[in-house]
Amino acid sequence: MPELPEVETVCRGLSHLLVGRKLVRVEVRRKNLRIPFPINFAQKLQGRRIDNIYRRAKYIIINLDDGQAVIAHLGMSGRMTTVNPGQPIDTHDHVIFQADDGTEVRFNDPRRFGLMTLSPQDELDSHKLFKDQGPDPLGNAFTPHVLAAALKGRTSAIKTALLDQRIVVGLGNIYVCEALFRAGLSPKRKSGTVNLARTQILVPHIRDVLVEAIKVGGSSLRDHIQPNGELGYFQHNWRVYGREGEMCRNAAAHGGKGTIKRIVQAARSTFYCPACQK
DNA sequence: CTTTCGTCCTGACTGC
DNA sequence: TGCAGTCAGGACGAAA
Numbered sequence: 001m002p003e004l005p006e007v008e009t010v011c012r013g014l015s016h017l018l019v020g021r022k023l024v025r026v027e028v029r030r031k032n033l034r035i036p037f038p039i040n041f042a043q044k045l046q047g048r049r050i051d052n053i054y055r056r057a058k059y060i061i062i063n064l065d066d067g068q069a070v071i072a073h074l075g076m077s078g079r080m081t082t083v084n085p086g087q088p089i090d091t092h093d094h095v096i097f098q099a100d101d102g103t104e105v106r107f108n109d110p111r112r113f114g115l116m117t118l119s120p121q122d123e124l125d126s127h128k129l130f131k132d133q134g135p136d137p138l139g140n141a142f143t144p145h146v147l148a149a150a151l152k153g154r155t156s157a158i159k160t161a162l163l164d165q166r167i168v169v170g171l172g173n174i175y176v177c178e179a180l181f182r183a184g185l186s187p188k189r190k191s192g193t194v195n196l197a198r199t200q201i202l203v204p205h206i207r208d209v210l211v212e213a214i215k216v217g218g219s220s221l222r223d224h225i226q227p228n229g230e231l232g233y234f235q236h237n238w239r240v241y242g243r244e245g246e247m248c249r250n251a252a253a254h255g256g257k258g259t260i261k262r263i264v265q266a267a268r269s270t271f272y273c274p275a276c277q278k
Numbered sequence: 279c280t281t282t283c284g285t286c287c288t289g290a291c292t293g294c
Numbered sequence: 295t296g297c298a299g300t301c302a303g304g305a306c307g308a309a310a
Binding site: 034075076077092109110111112113153154155156160266267 | 280281282283284286287288289
Binding site for chain 1: 301302303304305306
């Protein structure tokens with residue numbers, strides 16, 4: 001699942017491949033991803049030079065030399081990969097980008113929860129997709145005070161609230177589970193009880209887990225891979241996600257007690273240790 | 279306003 | 295071995 005670290009990894013990989021390059025050919029093979037492509041999407045990209053590629057929340061932003069930006073989201077199963085010339089087209093290769101040095105990048109998304117659209121660069125802040133989004137967890141705007149204020153008075157579970165992109169962007173199911181475990185907070189705890197004292201513990205843990213994941217290229221769940229085809233390695237560092245029934249790594253500190261449990265919240269699996277998350 | 283729930287989609291996995 | 299059923303989940307819009 002592309003969450004913040006995976007999208008960041010993809011953006012860095014794409015930057016190396018494409019920044020400074022001119023797009024000589026763009027082909028849209030399927031027109032109905034999560035939202036329709038803009039009219040003449042491919043034609044508008046052809047001949048443009050790529051000035052910059054960066055991550056905004058879980059989106060990939062590709063700045064073109066005419067002031068437009070491509071906005072791309074990987075959804076659940078989206079991938080951006082380079083292919084060798086002549087590689088056969090896959091059923092789920094939805095967009096093909098060919099650069100002036102022969103580099104070919106394909107957007108492949110079996111489940112089609114992803115999207116790709118265009119916006120003027122200077123209108124991104126007010127864009128429908130971004131206008132209600134919360135702070136980036138790796139930016140200066142995400143502070144314990146800001147998070148505590150956003151959670152105040154809420155009755156929903158903290159797990160659910162952290163998945164809400166209006167509160168903080170970038171987190172998905174895996175990293176929310178991991179951050180709450182590190183912070184010793186129960187995923188079932190009411191958001192409103194996560195006061196300043198608790199956000200002062202939680203915020204650094206959110207940052208740490210994301211930074212650690214970016215360092216190793218993100219997580220690979222099923223088939224998530226980087227543009228260069230390499231797998232991310234962070235899944236080996238998961239402490240609770242996908243570890244139902246396993247002994248908690250902190251068990252020694254709890255008299256040998258603590259088994260990772262799986263529950264369902266808002267129709268999503270939550271993994272946590274009842275012994276150390278309160 | 280907040281919160282919850284259904285929906286989109288396909289591939290991997292489970293159990294008979 | 296094969297096949298039906300279940301699960302995975304990001305985001306959004308509708309419903310409560």
